[in-house]
Amino acid sequence: MAVGHPPSAISHQPPAMSHPPSATDRLPPWARVRPARLDHIARVAALAERWARERGVSEAESRRWQRAAWLHDALKDVGPAELARWTPQGDWPLPVWHAPAAAAAAEAHGESDHGVLDAIRYHPIGFDGWDDAGRILFLADYLEPGREGNRERRAEWASRVPRELDAVLREVLAARITHLLERGTPIRRETLDLWNQLAARG
Numbered sequence: 285m286a287v288g289h290p291p292s293a294i295s296h297q298p299p300a301m302s303h304p305p306s307a308t309d310r311l312p313p314w315a316r317v318r319p320a321r322l323d324h325i326a327r328v329a330a331l332a333e334r335w336a337r338e339r340g341v342s343e344a345e346s347r348r349w350q351r352a353a354w355l356h357d358a359l360k361d362v363g364p365a366e367l368a369r370w371t372p373q374g375d376w377p378l379p380v381w382h383a384p385a386a387a388a389a390a391e392a393h394g395e396s397d398h399g400v401l402d403a404i405r406y407h408p409i410g411f412d413g414w415d416d417a418g419r420i421l422f423l424a425d426y427l428e429p430g431r432e433g434n435r436e437r438r439a440e441w442a443s444r445v446p447r448e449l450d451a452v453l454r455e456v457l458a459a460r461i462t463h464l465l466e467r468g469t470p471i472r473r474e475t476l477d478l479w480n481q482l483a484a485r486g
């Protein structure tokens with residue numbers, strides 16, 4: 285995917301004062317997020333951190349999950365014109381365009397881990413080429429406790445992730461695809477490819 289140049293208009297906007305300095309320090313300098321967005325990002329990162337600890341992964345792997353979490357929505361609050369400076373939209377609908385744009389920005393600023401970049405790029409839709417960074421980000425983004433609705437069910441899924449990552453991923457993806465079907469929303473090829481991969485594993 286093409287990498288754009290940093291738009292001069294993008295700058296990090298200091299978020300609200302409800303977070304310790306460490307939260308803002310972990311956002312990249314090119315991020316622009318509203319306070320509520322930072323709250324969400326911080327909850328995603330905290331859940332990924334908890335899962336890393338409970339799953340017993342290495343420090344290096346945990347840091348990959350943290351980079352994916354802190355970068356994934358870093359451009360979600362900028363407009364289409366600014367997103368377009370980072371990467372072409374292609375056939376991505378506007379609501380998910382921030383994901384490839386953030387991946388392009390991360391890559392332009394030195395992120396070279398393809399697993400982390402793919403986690404960011406495909407986090408709203410799924411990807412059958414993900415490693416654990418992508419799978420964890422997808423689940424943490426959906427299961428973080430600040431989201432409205434189905435709180436008990438999502439908390440139960442979240443508690444199972446450390447020991448049943450593949451099973452929970454399959455259940456969550458099935459629920460999300462069911463929701464898309466019920467709304468009559470088109471389902472992207474990447475989402476179906478991930479489902480087919482998980483279903484083939486049994």
Ligand SMILES: [Fe+2]
Pocket residue numbers: 356357360382383407408
């Ligand atoms: Fe997102």
Ligand SMILES: [Fe+2]
Pocket residue numbers: 324328356357425
């Ligand atoms: Fe998110």
